[in-house]
Amino acid sequence: MNRHAIWAIYRFEMARTLRTLLQSIVSPVISTSLYFVVFGAAIGSRISEIGGVSYGAFIVPGLIMLSLLTQSISNASFGIYFPKFVGTIYELLSAPVSYLEIVIAYVGAAATKSVAIGLIILATAALFVPLHIEHPVWMVCFLILTAVTFSLFGFIIGIWAQNFEQLQLVPLLVVMPLTFLGGAFYSIDMLPEMWRTITLFNPVVYLISGFRWSFFGTADVSLAISLGMTLAFLFACIMVVGWMFKTGYRLRT
Amino acid sequence: MQPIISISGVSKTYASGFNALKDINLDIRRGEIFALLGPNGAGKTTLISIVCGIVNRSGGTITVDGHDIGRDYRAARALIGLVPQELTVEAFETVRATLSYSRGLFGKPANPDLVDRILKDLSLWDKRDAKVMTLSGGMKRRVMIGKALAHEPKILFLDEPTAGVDVELRQDMWAMVRRLSESGVTIILTTHYIEEAEEMADRVGVINHGEIILVEDKSELMRKLGRKQLKLELRQKLSAIPAALADYRLELSGDGEALTYTYDNQSDRPGVASLLRDLEIAEIQFRDLDTQNSSLEEIFVNLVRQA
Helix, strand or coil, rough: CCHHHHHHHHHHHHHHHHCHHHHHHHHHHHHHHHHHHHHHHHCCCCCEEECCCHHHHHHHHHHHHHHHHHEEEEEHHHHHHHHHCCCCHHHHHCCCCCCCHHHHHHHHHHHHHHHHHHHHHHHHHHCCCCCCCHHHHHHHHHHHHHHHHHHHHHHHHHHCCCCCHHHHHHHHHHHHHHHHHHCCCCCCCCCCHHHHHHHHHHHHHHHHHHHHHHCCCCCCCHHHHHHHHHHHHHHHHHHHHHHHHCCCCCCCC | CCCCCCEEEEEEEECCCCCEEEEEEEEEECEEEEEEEECCCHHHHHHHHHHHHCCCCCCCEEECCCECCCCHHHHHHEEEECCCCCCCCCCCCHHHHHHHHHHHHHCCCCHHHHHHHHHHHHHHHHHHCCHHHHHHHHHHHHHHHHHCCCCCCEEEEEEEECCCCCHHHHHHHHHHHHHHHHHCEEEECCCCCHHHHHCCEEEEEEEEEEEEEEEEEEEHHHHHCEEEEEEEEEECCCCCCCCHHHCCCCEEEECCCEEEEEEEECCCCHHHHHHHHHHHCCCCEEEEEEECCHHHHHHHHHHHHHC
């Protein structure tokens, strides 16, 4: 194991985060605050409790997930896409590092950043609504698991993308809608029967549901299914990354 | 002695079907400065990229200090430093941070003293805390060399290191290459400034259309393929070469004021003495004479043209 290389890449990526502190930390905090003002206070005051939880508190896990997913994907995809774009990837490819080490470093750094953002948003949320976390250990588990899974997914997008447009395509056109429709702002029980069935094909439902369970002890789907689906997606991403590296897909010609 | 790099039967066909390399066989000797010459698109960069692990080969084997570059890529790559042709740098980082990053990437523990020494050697010390993007092109080139040296490689690849570099930096670079060579580092450089190869290299390889067409000690090459020219400045203009001198390979300059005689310096009878005698008989007088060896550039151009 080339741990010096893992550490070098990790530090390098974290330095990028610190360089863009305003964009990386301040902007998610501001947008989350806006969600609280709009959905929690303005609209939420007219919505009754959902499953015994006030609407303002109910949307907290969904909002954290929303940021976690988009941040994980954008951090990881940009992290590997940018060296490809400017050409500095030559050094990574010529270095004595294994694919596993590359993934650990890039995905680790992206996940670290999104977990930090998730926790900051949680702290911000606590300023707006009284929060009680039923299962803190599970909460952290879901946070880390989701961050790692979606950083891996972002890493795949970063290798796949051949221009900046493609880089934005998946987060904007796939992940955002799936998150909004995944029950970030409502319980899927509130949907009509048909839509509820359709929604069950949305993987984000399981992430949000499991995460929400760790907060309030109630969920749309069972914990085991949430966990299972998250792990299945993680496994699928690992398989794709493995295949990409084995074939040199868009990295080594 | 075992070669430090051994390339045998290496070929490369890109997905587009372009056959960039055909059955390349080449050994690089330990500690030498090897110049790889070839016109644009000949396959120089592809060959280097394969040895360094950036491009996958289609066939053949390569060992670096006995380590197979596929099976034993860690050991092989750890020995190599690469300065690619394109100026690609981590624009937002400081100079010192990019060097430390490179060192770590190649599996070496941090060594700030060494990084500082490299920065001083490359005249980057004043810029150590500057962001790379604020540097001039020449300075960025130095940064890339610094990055390649940060992990103390035993082999250094310089792909067109002096393309677009001013005279001062080029001389600095030559001095650095000599220093590295003296410290035992094997250096492989590609260049299209042939005088660079002529000045620096111990051996020269010529690649064209994906094939190595020649590998030779530089001095041997110059001796074997080199021609000599004798240039005579005439006292009186000539309108044509006299018939009495028709047997010599003579060329008359456009203004008729100079004669150039080309001969093979390997030959036992270069014919210089007899030419001078025959000139006297023909009553052609000259003001001055000058002899020249052909340069590596001419040899190179001739070789590539023949192929």
